[in-house]
Amino acid sequence: MQKALVIDAGKCTGCKQCEMACSYVKEGEFNVAKSRIRVFDFHTEARFVPYTCTQCAEAWCQQACPVNAITTNADGTKIVHENLCVGCKVCTIACPFGTVNYNASTGKVIKCDLCLGSPACAEACPTGAITFQDTEQAGFDKMKVWASQAANAATHEGANVPTAKG
């Protein structure tokens, strides 16, 4: 089973605990500038949105890498091997989402590797805005909400529409 980070921006309060957890695990210090997940503040729209690598099945970063420093593990996670990375930054250009970034203090690129199976950001999130779920069921919560609305609409719109309850 592949698992993915599922982000529900509606639940995010902008507290950045995810960034703190990520930077602590990856850098051994609290440093949001080095976090692989970032929270963006759309101030005038009252929205806070965490964003990170989605682990593309066909990853452009991986295909662009000239030294094969990005590999795929058994869970489908794309991992940068620091010992191979030459810091050319081609992957940062190839990634359509901007989630691979150059770390000037090491001369290598950094990206989310899902903490190799137990992402610290999801663990740290106090509101459930970031969860780690089965990839194939990641949309089910949203489906359930829409299903409920569809059911309501059906019940309210037509008295002559038969429902499961008769």
Add this chain to the structure above:
Amino acid sequence: MGWHGKILRINLTDGTIKTEPLNMDWAQKYLGQRGLATKYLVEEINPKVDPLSPENKMIMATGPLTGTAASTGGRYSVITKGALTNAIACSNSGGYFGAELKFAGWDMIIFEGKSPKPVYLTVFDDKVELHDAADIWGKSVWDADEYIKKRHQDPMMHISAIGVAGENQVLYSCIVNDLHRAAGRSGVGAVMGSKNLKAVALRGTKGVKVKDGMRFLKATAAGKKVLQENAVTGQGLPSFGTQVLMNVINEAGAMPTRNHRQVQFEGAHDISAEAMVEPRKTDGHPNLLTNQACFGCTIACGRISKIDENHFSIQNKPQYMHASGGLEYEAAWALGCNTGVDDLEALTMVNFVCNEQGLDPISFGATVSAAMELYDLGLITKETTGGIDLKFGSAEALVKCVELTGKAEGFGKELGLGSLRLCQKYGRPELSMSVKGQEFPAYDSRGIQGMGLTYATSNRGACHLRSYTVSSEILGIPEKTDPLVTDGKPALVKAFQDATAAVDSSGLCVFTTFAWTLNDIAPQIDAACEGEWTPERLLEMGERIWNMERVFNNKAGFTAKDDNLPPRLTSEPAESGPAKGLVNGLEKMLPEYYELRGWTAEGVPTNETLSRLDIA
């Protein structure tokens, strides 16, 4: 660890920028933020200095837990001699600015002197520069924020700035960071304005390390669990913000109304948290869009609101038509109950302007209500107000007042003096609801007796955040006491004052203390910082900080006479509610308080007290 051990010293007079090591001996005695920066200030300035002169200094200080994963670990404070009060000032703010200062590698910034022309400071890690602020002098906090990010091509900067109010040295102007968080009280914005310093913009890429990482993560996780499971911090504050108090305090008969003439406001429900989440009758949308956390905060009490686009207060004013920082309890009370205005949209607009122009909504609202009383008594007229019909309850008048005060125009110049100087000017100083020149916050001390002693003895003038005995007297935290009696309150106030001074020195938010005691906080500090930090040591440190502030104020000229309340609260009984017939019994509490503090009957710390607390 926790601390970087480095501070920046900016001399604005000659533009020199120096770095120096943090005094780690002092850090062991005063921890950080409020305590440590106050120590620097009292060592470096003459207590009698004019707060608006170049001889005053202004310190922006973080705590050792600022910029860590501790819940609420994002606070910073501005420490200076207050423009409004002439007393020690320490104004605390959340948002993301404090954490960014740590990420840039600094524990605090000390500003000295006065720049010959308006400037702003940028700090990008070790690159620290002053820039000409001619383009933004005269602009709002919001415009300055946008300008600086554009000019330096860095949307990730976090910025603290003053608005026009601070530039014009409105005596209760504040310093606003991240657009709508503020170091709000005592006129710290006026001090910044007097130094010709418009803004401080930060960007950091360095990390904050702690002493024992595994133990720190364990201690902070345990703390977060306590906050989550507590009814106030886990449910009340995230859902309703501090506004959860509006109906509670009104029912307790402790809601100052119309400049404290009454203690219950008939319109309280209309401006309460509950009203903020109800769909408006006019457009079907609620006032509140979402809650927001400050850096690292797992409570998330911040309010993000959007005003009804058809409301009279924002017509042809597009800058107020988008979402921004909404009403918290103090602002809703000061702008609403205290002026008799029950129009939620108008209050939200006035709150937006306070953020945009850098005004403390508590002192602004309380000054408008004092002016409304003067108007009601015929002591000021439409001629004085420039045509504003300054009646209690008038949303139109309130909206006009905030626009004039923010820009320091017309009658706004008089409102910018604060309530004490305004009421003195019109011959009725007793109508200023203030202590040491600073206006009361949202709790009437006839209905919550301990708050009378809190206000009278607060080192920064009337303030609820120096010892929030409301927790005990109304909410029963940590244990319930009777709000209507004075018995036991001196000890309660002292305990809250000392514990709060410790929390304010750590980098954590005082709102955690709805759920946390020092027993929850000490393990987090202990795992992060060198030294052994026990609850007992923190409490003693809080007492040391309190006495250090007191000594400064005494040297500045304050005496026991200034530990006082306006006569309205000690001689005009409450008219309704549970406290009906009561006045505040300050005279019963004060002598016992001095004794518990180890002070003379004149309110001066004895030599024994000072040496016990190791205050030089």
